[in-house]
Amino acid sequence: MKAFISVDMEGMPYIVVLSHLNLKGTLYSEARKIATKVTLTAAEELNKHGFDEIVVADSHGPMVNLLVDDLPEYVEIVRGYPRPLSMVAGIEDCKAALFLGYHAKFGTMKSTFDHTYSGRAVNKVEVNGIEASEFLLNAYVAGDLNVPIMLVAGEAQLLKDDVKRYAPWAETLALKDSFSRMSAKSRSMVRIEKELREAVKKAVKKFNHGTVKPLKVKKPVKIGVSFLASHFADAAELLPMVKRVDGLKVEYTAKSMVEAYRIFELFVLASSGVYAIIESLQ
Ligand SMILES: [Zn+2]
Numbered sequence: 001m002k003a004f005i006s007v008d009m010e011g012m013p014y015i016v017v018l019s020h021l022n023l024k025g026t027l028y029s030e031a032r033k034i035a036t037k038v039t040l041t042a043a044e045e046l047n048k049h050g051f052d053e054i055v056v057a058d059s060h061g062p063m064v065n066l067l068v069d070d071l072p073e074y075v076e077i078v079r080g081y082p083r084p085l086s087m088v089a090g091i092e093d094c095k096a097a098l099f100l101g102y103h104a105k106f107g108t109m110k111s112t113f114d115h116t117y118s119g120r121a122v123n124k125v126e127v128n129g130i131e132a133s134e135f136l137l138n139a140y141v142a143g144d145l146n147v148p149i150m151l152v153a154g155e156a157q158l159l160k161d162d163v164k165r166y167a168p169w170a171e172t173l174a175l176k177d178s179f180s181r182m183s184a185k186s187r188s189m190v191r192i193e194k195e196l197r198e199a200v201k202k203a204v205k206k207f208n209h210g211t212v213k214p215l216k217v218k219k220p221v222k223i224g225v226s227f228l229a230s231h232f233a234d235a236a237e238l239l240p241m242v243k244r245v246d247g248l249k250v251e252y253t254a255k256s257m258v259e260a261y262r263i264f265e266l267f268v269l270a271s272s273g274v275y276a277i278i279e280s281l282q
Pocket of ligand 1: 059
């Protein structure tokens with residue numbers, strides 16, 4: 001039986017400053033050790049409870065954050081970006097999923113690194129009128145592929161706002177409680193490790209009892225994306241299926257969540273291109 005783990009970094013414990021998050025940051029090596037420890041703890045516990053294969057999608061930034069030296073035999077890792085299905089690449093044939101290190105959507109008060117996919121370009125993403133965090137977007141994609149999310153561990157506000165509301169069957173574990181966008185309190189790694197093992201055990205039990213469900217979206221899926229600057233909307237609008245709503249917002253309709261997500265991923269890539277052009281002209 002195969003499980004899937006998507007790993008982001010902003011919701012990992014102790015990670016509070018930008019130099020934790022960038023490949024060249026002075027605290028980046030600390031952050032990757034933390035993320036690797038949390039991920040391998042969850043994977044080990046899954047393996048103890050019946051999952052003999054685990055696909056880990058390294059899903060922050062350039063998506064090459066996790067240390068691969070000590071991967072156990074039962075783990076396969078998806079690294080690198082761009083890639084189809086981005087943060088949930090490799091989920092297709094898995095029975096259940098865990099999201100680790102996840103964080104709240106852009107605009108959330110006192111929540112470390114609140115953002116939605118691209119802190120530089122995206123203000124808001126709406127799925128059928130519901131404002132979505134990365135958790136919700138990825139959970140809907142997983143749901144489209146019939147994979148339930150059985151556990152989410154990350155920043156406390158995300159768990160309260162989105163996970164408990166839209167996927168109440170998922171086990172949750174707060175890895176940090178934020179004081180501000182760049183400050184948070186976390187328990188010791190020894191304690192987090194114990195609690196995470198306990199949460200994984202409970203999640204697997206629920207999964208085995210059939211009480212975790214894939215999150216389904218109503219189709220066709222109507223997506224609204226509001227950008228942080230109009231030049232990003234100018235680029236998104238180039239796709240013929242996309243309607244420009246106002247200076248910052250575009251809308252489109254997709255036949256599935258997978259299709260909706262792929263188009264949104266293209267927006268994020270186009271926005272990076274626009275940003276690179278602007279930077280190069282300064
Ligand atoms: Zn991230």
